[in-house]
Amino acid sequence: MSLTPSSIAGPAGEHADLTPPDAPGDETALDSSHRPRLTPFVLEYWKSDDKWKALALLAITLGITFFTTFLTVKANQLLGAVTDALVDRQWRALLLAFTASVGVGVVSGLVTISNVAIGQVLDLRWRSWLTDRLLARWTRASEFYDIERDGLLKNADQRIAEDVRLFTDSFLNMFTSLIAVIADTVTFAVLLWSLSKTLEIRLFGSTWVIYGYMVYIAFAWAIGGLLVTHWFGKRLIALNMQRQGVEADYRYLAMQLRENAEQVALYGGGAREHRRLTERFELVKRNFLQIVGRNWKVSMAQTAYGRLFDPLNTVAALPLYFTGQVTFGGMTQSASAFGSLKSALSFFSQAYIGFVQWLAVANRLRDLDSALSMVEARGRGGFTVQHTEQTEIVTSELRLLAPGGELLTVTDPLRFRAGERWLIRGPSGAGKSTLMRAIAGVWPHGSGTVSLPRRASILFLPQRSYIPSGSLAAALCYPSEPTRFEEPQLKEALALCGLARLSESLDVVDQWQQKLSGGEQQRLAFARVLLHQPDYVFLDEATSAVDPATEQALYETLIRRLPRTGVISIAHRESLAAFHDHTLQVIPALGRAHSIA
Structure with missing residues (x-):
């Protein structure tokens, strides 16, 4: 059941199917020829209304990162001073250098902890913004239904609930780490360039002078490690995308069994x-x-590569010491700076697995964004649903198609007036429920025009009523908020529909969809109609689960309590004809639906 649907309109978007072909359980129906770029999706938040607060938090985080780099350089300098003081047995200098080193370490630890907290606040703001945006688009009009009906995407709910969290958290961690790495790389590359001085190599009768040779060694080592990692880990992107899909499908199947x-x-x-x-x-x-x-x-390749070049820190600095260009403390400082540069550059190979996991999550969210853009751009397909100042529901000739394009039926122009009661009849599969969906604006397959009264309220009751978890009062008032109605109104509606025994359970929170029988669920839906008092109500086999006597009582109550409400019923039971003064006979395939006075 839903309120009068609002128009569905949105900007045209690009669409993509980025799921790997070997990813069972996460297939989409998106057109793979329309691949949106990932960069605009990532940057959307940083161009939003929240950008200034976000950028301020990011600036603080980066400032702390740069300050931490400065402290690391200071610690490196103090390491050389401590080493030289030990070698020269200068105890006073050793004490001063050691004390300063401890102080630098304490300050570095404190600012690092603060940086983590600030980063978590920024992560929450981004996650909240993206979640709100996707939820608003997913629940607007009938987008959630369109995606499920047409099989455009699987597990949209899991992508919003879980993938958004992974997306923002992983991206911020990688970005801040990358900035720290860049700062460390530049800083220690400059420091190491000055410390490594020059290296003279005599080759083929010539002397080659290499300035800052340790910097070149460090970069060559890092590039080699990244190539090794990529060679062994490039398939992880597809595997991680597949993982999100199969995990979500497994949870969904278990949830179906529970429900x-x-x-x-x-x-x-x-x-x-x-x-x-x-x-x-x-x-x-x-x-x-x-x-x-x-x-x-990947881990074995990284470990083997790292162990192979484990002594590189000291070996690279030995020529400086043996040629007398630096003291032992200077060699220690050079080796430490070389190790820091190696550590910074190793980020790219060490973060490879984390990056491909994030990329898989980002692609899944991009697919969700594309599916939403697709249904927003599509709107109502060939149907035009407009809101007018008239008080009647009017349609042109409606051509109703199945999702595959097969013709279901063609209806003559229809006119439903307030207070009229229509019975829609026809064999199963003729298109009776599809006609209701087209009028509700949630069926895109077909063509025609539907004019709805702008100031009228319309409720649609499907055969299987939706009863959200929570209090019984909230379930009874759905889709309105429970505060809209007073408790006596709720109890009266329940009593009129044969559910008086539930009157004392209005505040009980439970899974009412599972607690109530099929007949009780349909009676609860009728109670909703009595509460909302709509101008029009569409009932799609809304009494199929109750006995004839209860069905008669429900319709008699509906007509007596809401005499000015237009009632349009879809049903097979002959007994319902007595409660309706107009009949619409729906004929399948090449026939035409026509009204019978």
Whole structure:
């Protein structure tokens, strides 16, 4: 059931299917020929209304990062002073240098902790902004329904709930780490350039002089490590995208079993559900083992490469010491600076796995953004739903199609007036429910014009009513807030629909969708109609789960309490004809739906 749908309109967007072809369980129906770039999606927040606060927090974080780099350089200088004081047995100088070194370490630790807290606040602001934006687009009009109906994307809810958190947290960690690495790289490259002085190499009768040779060695080592990591880890992007999908599908299947426990139990379907869950978990296991194997290869390659060049720090500094260009403390300082530069440059290979995990999450969110843009641009397809000042629901000839393009039926122009009661009849599959969806503005397949009264309220009751978890009062008042109605109104509506026994449970929080039987759920939906008193109500097999006597009582109450409400019912039962003064016969395929007075 929903309120009168608002128009669906939005800017045209680019679309993409970035899911790897070997990723079962996370397929999308997005057109892979329309691939939006990732950069604009990442930068959206930094151009939003919150950008100044975000940039201020980011500036503080970067300022602390640069200050930490300065402290690291200072610690490197103090290390050389401590070493020389030890060699020369200058105890006073040693004490002063050691005390200063401890002070630098304490300050560095304190500012690092503060930087983490500030980064977490920035992460929360970005996550909140992106979550609010995606939720607003996903729940606006019928976008969530359009995506599910047309199979454009899987697990949209999981992408908003989980992927957004991973996206913002990982990006900020990588970005701030990258800035720190750049600062450390520049700083220690300059420091090492001055410390490593010159290296003379006699080769083929010539003397070659290399300035800052240790810097070149460090960069060559880092480039080699990155190439090795990429060679073994390039498949991790596809595997991590697949992981998000199969994990989400497994959780969704388990959730379906929990939400439909009674139906499965009555079917005796426990064994079948066990097989389905086991089969889905096999995909999770297979993907997990593939990731473990690939991570193992990457880690082994990185470890072997690192161990192979482990002594490089000291070996690279030895020529300076043996040629007498530096003292032992100077050699220690050079080796330490070389190690710091190596550590900074190793970020690119060490962060490779984290980067590909983030890239997989970013691609999934980009797919969600593309799917939302697609349904926003599509609107209502071939239907035009407009709001006018008239008080009637009027349609042109409506051509209703199935999602695959097959013709369901064609209706003559329709006119529903306030207070009229229409019964829509026809065989199953003729397009009766599709007609209601087209009028509600949630069916894009077909063509025609629907004019809805701007000032009228319209409720749509599907056969299976939606009852959100929470208090019974909130479920009864849906889609309005529970504060809209007084408690006596709620109790009266329940009593009129044969649910008086629930009157004392209005404040009870529970999974009412599972607690109430099918008939009780439909009676609760009728109680919602009595509360909201709409100008028009569409009932799609809304009494199929109740007995004939209850059905008669519900319709009699509806007509008596809301005599000015237009009632349009979709039903198969002949008994309902007595409560309606107009009939619309829907004929499938090449026939035309026509009204019978």
